[in-house]
Amino acid sequence: MTSILLDLAKARRAGKTYGITSVCSAHPTVLRAALRRAAATGRPVLIEATCNQVNQFGGYTGMTPEDFVSFVGEIAGEEGVSRDNIIFGGDHLGPNPWKKEPADTALAKAEAMVEAYVRAGFTKIHLDASMGCAGEPVALADDVVAHRAARLALAAERVSKEIAGAPLVYILGTEVPVPGGADHVLDHVEPTAPAAARSTIEVHRKVFAEAGLDEAFSRVIAFVVQPGVEFGSENVVAYEPELSQSLTALLDEEPQFVFEAHSTDYQSLVALASLVEEGFPILKVGPGLTFAYREAIYGLDMIASEMVAGYGNRPLMQCLEKVMLAEPADWQGHYHGDEASLRLQRHYSYSDRIRYYWARPDVTAAVARLFEALRNVSIPETLLHQYVPLVLPAATLPLSAEEIVIAAVDVVLADYDAAVMPSGV
Known part of the structure; x- marks a missing residue:
């Protein structure tokens, strides 16, 4: 190999x-x-x-x-x-x-x-x-x-x-x-x-x-x-x-x-x-792939907030903010600026230090709750267009929440595949 x-x-x-x-x-x-x-x-x-x-x-x-x-x-x-x-x-x-x-x-x-x-x-x-x-x-x-x-x-x-x-x-x-x-x-x-x-x-x-x-x-x-x-x-x-x-x-x-x-x-x-x-x-x-994951799962967090009664207002994002503030070692020193700037960087930075937090127990539980909230929910194409637009050209709808996140990561991988496409291998 x-x-x-x-x-x-x-x-x-x-x-x-x-x-x-x-x-x-x-x-x-x-x-x-x-x-x-x-x-x-x-x-x-x-x-x-x-x-x-x-x-x-x-x-x-x-x-x-x-x-x-x-x-x-x-x-x-x-x-x-x-x-x-x-x-x-x-x-x-x-x-x-x-x-x-x-x-x-x-x-x-x-x-x-x-x-x-x-x-x-x-x-x-x-x-x-x-x-x-x-x-x-x-x-x-x-x-x-x-x-x-x-x-x-x-x-x-x-x-x-x-x-x-x-x-x-x-x-x-x-x-x-x-x-x-x-x-x-x-x-x-x-x-x-x-x-x-x-x-x-x-x-x-x-x-x-x-x-x-x-x-x-x-x-x-x-x-x-x-x-x-x-x-x-x-x-x-x-x-x-x-x-x-x-x-x-x-x-x-x-x-x-x-x-x-x-x-x-x-x-x-x-x-x-x-x-x-x-x-x-x-x-x-590496970070570019987990950045795509975060984009998609944050989009689903907003979709669930729009569609699912009792889900709350972006509870996944709020959970991550709470965990990152309580355990700052993996982002502190990498991000700089005032409090408003630090908050934006914690969630949306290209450095994607948020990737260190997805395996934390509270975060995995929040992700599981999101997927459960959207199970058997038919997400309108218009909401996907609003919150997870990159998956639409490459996906065959309907998709489950889990499949939407995988499709978002695959959009990035597809560019790499196109760039490295082997010849005669």
Whole structure:
């Protein structure tokens, strides 16, 4: 199954470029939408978990890597998707969850995390040791990052051999965009300088060779660089291909690799297709999918308020506001401004920090109450047009409330599918 990843660079050189969407989410509705689309198209689906989200201690989802694979597998079984058609990826695997601890302690935990991911069946491994730990600079030198990545790769290779697993493919790089988007307004993002990308590749090649990892390095498929895309709390920086032409020209000198594009959320279909064509065929998306989920479910909250006697005035939104104010750690520090601005950002920000709250017990109960309120309720097309308009062109009505939310997420996935549409895969 990893052949679709190993062949990305070869296909680009042959003029038969294709890509793959990396679905970075643990939200069950997002996963169901992605797996349902995979069942319909018959194409492989790449699902990734991040180091903060899923790790050996449970992460913020409470899931270990093994738990996450089982969780996705259960939904896949319900949607008729074979486990063989799912590629599991580990994103930002490194010391980030423990970066406030001394480097040795954080890296030991990162090693254990990488081992747990590989043992669970993850085969696409993004090694990210670019962040400083306690007492270190925020950004580390390329050679330090490369040595730490090699240490993590050694752990991954050791476990892969032990379990006789499928060959691992690696993503490397030191210029890694902030996970989850920036926390301030952006009007421009400078693409990675070609010289910096070239140096990163050369340093990793040298360090991996010194560590006896030549064969593993042959399975490095991509480096993470900044193509000039990003989103902040309130705006999106659109991809401009002409700004990254000198960067993507480097791929002609390094035919083994492509680039992986992070933070592609909220880009247009034209921009996504350009990214794939120019040399960024791995498109990572996460907050953009849960943003679509929130849009749809808030629309249904308003529809139920309009249609269902006794439901109340947007009780789901009010529940989330109450929970976010009571437990502010997942949004505080990411949003800025006066109280009115903070309230809007809590619910409607592109950064989508609200995604951390959907699994809270009070919120899951409020979502269940919403779906129950709308069960067997025929929602007029005019109300859908008012509150959830994006699903109308793509959906066959009538839809249940649950199907409306899945359809809203699928509208986003459809653009990614169109952008990465494989040729001959």
